[in-house]
Amino acid sequence: MAGKPVLHYWNARGRMECIRWLLAAAGVEFEEKFIEAPADMEKLIKDGSLMFQQVPMVEIDGMKLVQTRAILNYIATKYDLYGKDAKERALIDMYTEGIIDLTDMMLKVVTGFPDQREANISLAKDKAKSRYLPAFEKVLKSHGQDYLVGNRLTRVDIHLLEVLLYVEELDSSILDPFPLLKGLKSRISSLPNVKKFLQPGSQRKPPYDEKIIEKAKKIFKI
Amino acid sequence: MKQTRSKIAFTPESQESLSMTGKPVLHYLNGRGRMESIRWLLAAAGVEFEEKLFENREEFEKLIQGGTLMYGQVPMVEMDGMNLVQTRAILRYIAAKYGLYGRNLEEQAWIDMYVEGLRDLSDMIMFLPLSLPEEKEMNHDYVLHRAMTRFFPVYEKALRDNKQHYLVGNRLSWADVQLLEVILMAEECKASVLSGFPHLQDFKVRTSQIPTINRFLQPGSQRKPPLDAESLGIAKDIFKFEQGMFLKNMSTVVAEY
Numbered sequence: 001m002a003g004k005p006v007l008h009y010w011n012a013r014g015r016m017e018c019i020r021w022l023l024a025a026a027g028v029e030f031e032e033k034f035i036e037a038p039a040d041m042e043k044l045i046k047d048g049s050l051m052f053q054q055v056p057m058v059e060i061d062g063m064k065l066v067q068t069r070a071i072l073n074y075i076a077t078k079y080d081l082y083g084k085d086a087k088e089r090a091l092i093d094m095y096t097e098g099i100i101d102l103t104d105m106m107l108k109v110v111t112g113f114p115d116q117r118e119a120n121i122s123l124a125k126d127k128a129k130s131r132y133l134p135a136f137e138k139v140l141k142s143h144g145q146d147y148l149v150g151n152r153l154t155r156v157d158i159h160l161l162e163v164l165l166y167v168e169e170l171d172s173s174i175l176d177p178f179p180l181l182k183g184l185k186s187r188i189s190s191l192p193n194v195k196k197f198l199q200p201g202s203q204r205k206p207p208y209d210e211k212i213i214e215k216a217k218k219i220f221k222i
Numbered sequence: 223m224k225q226t227r228s229k230i231a232f233t234p235e236s237q238e239s240l241s242m243t244g245k246p247v248l249h250y251l252n253g254r255g256r257m258e259s260i261r262w263l264l265a266a267a268g269v270e271f272e273e274k275l276f277e278n279r280e281e282f283e284k285l286i287q288g289g290t291l292m293y294g295q296v297p298m299v300e301m302d303g304m305n306l307v308q309t310r311a312i313l314r315y316i317a318a319k320y321g322l323y324g325r326n327l328e329e330q331a332w333i334d335m336y337v338e339g340l341r342d343l344s345d346m347i348m349f350l351p352l353s354l355p356e357e358k359e360m361n362h363d364y365v366l367h368r369a370m371t372r373f374f375p376v377y378e379k380a381l382r383d384n385k386q387h388y389l390v391g392n393r394l395s396w397a398d399v400q401l402l403e404v405i406l407m408a409e410e411c412k413a414s415v416l417s418g419f420p421h422l423q424d425f426k427v428r429t430s431q432i433p434t435i436n437r438f439l440q441p442g443s444q445r446k447p448p449l450d451a452e453s454l455g456i457a458k459d460i461f462k463f464e465q466g467m468f469l470k471n472m473s474t475v476v477a478e479y
Binding site: 051052053061063065066067068069070073074077078086087089090091093094096097098101131132135 | 292293294302304306307308309310311314315318319327328330331334335338339342372373376
């Protein structure tokens with residue numbers, strides 16, 4: 001039955017945030033059912049809604065999609081944000097996977113062991129500055145276009161904007177050596193759907209704080 | 223001769239002779255690691271491929287300096303004029319090219335869900351040799367428990383419920399190839415891991431008999447053996463792993479309940 005996609009996750013960024021970004025950028029309205037307590041998670045599992053007993057899960061088009069990448073791929077394909085052919089898709093995938101690796105490093109700051117927090121922050125900043133940001137700056141430099149792939153908006157521009165905002169949260173001057181990335185950040189942020197998502201009151205989730213982390217640990221039994 | 227590629231940012235200026243044959247060229251070390259799923263998929267698709275396997279840190283650094291590795295990492299596959307990196311990007315490209323990615327968006331979604339689950343499990347198995355000695359048994363038990371309670375039941379149910387020989391769309395897909403690969407990896411950890419999963423046992427037998435896959439399973443193919451102490455030492459030297467990486471890498475998996 002057609003209706004809005006329903007996102008099942010806890011009320012935080014985690015692995016669902018990139019999905020929220022992509023839906024928002026595609027102009028797709030969505031609902032959220034937040035997991036607030038272990039019992040909520042147990043119910044989803046008992047109902048057989050979670051293929052691998054994990055979230056994120058997105059109800060969309062009569063399916064209960066799990067696995068972040070599977071969900072992103074579905075949305076990107078459905079809303080024509082995945083390039084025009086196999087080679088564009090390959091570039092999009094290469095760039096997206098690098099972005100996910102960097103995002104995972106930042107997620108580890110939160111989900112990793114507390115005594116490794118500082119080390120994980122350093123690692124994420126380090127890799128951003130030496131590996132990922134230069135790689136994407138180089139892509140933009142190589143073709144001089146406004147978007148990463150195919151001279152039009154695709155999912156990877158959205159993923160990149162999201163991660164650029166995260167690295168800036170770690171270090172506000174981190175983009176200074178990367179003028180083309182700064183340009184992309186500014187351009188993509190101004191797209192109407194993205195601009196709306198960046199406003200207060202949207203479904204975008206804030207940075208983690210101690211309360212959110214504690215709650216997650218309870219729900220996910222860490 | 224300088225080759226020009228308009229949209230591809232990372233083509234090397236000087237092509238080695240191997241890539242002139244038109245076959246994909248795989249760049250990795252001489253072991254399974256993250257390249258093995260790619261070998262499986264190419265083999266299953268009946269695609270011949272070449273390999274340039276580095277033996278030590280110096281050779282790996284030479285590859286990095288060559289500028290063909292977008293993130294300074296392998297796997298890298300030279301294919302169709304591109305230097306593809308990132309395991310999933312490579313797998314997806316191969317699957318789509320050779321008709322192993324479903325016939326429509328819905329089938330693609332099912333394949334993606336299945337392969338992502340298998341990737342989670344195979345990553346866990348892959349990291350087991352990096353356990354600290356005192357964690358080894360605990361990690362081993364944990365992985366097998368996950369395999370038998372979280373992952374295998376999913377695939378057993380899929381095969382049982384759709385009553386077909388394949389996971390998706392009643393024909394061979396990337397998901398089937400990867401399922402066989404992971405079943406065999408799990409059996410190397412514990413030979414009886416499939417007891418209690420009759421459909422998976424059946425699946426294993428049938429899928430192994432597909433000619434391209436059967437060929438890959440024979441001695442002498444490009445399939446790589448499990449890690450032994452010597453190859454683990456080489457991998458650690460090349461990739462600068464530390465012992466104890468199992469738990470460090472598991473933290474994100476543990477966090478997902």
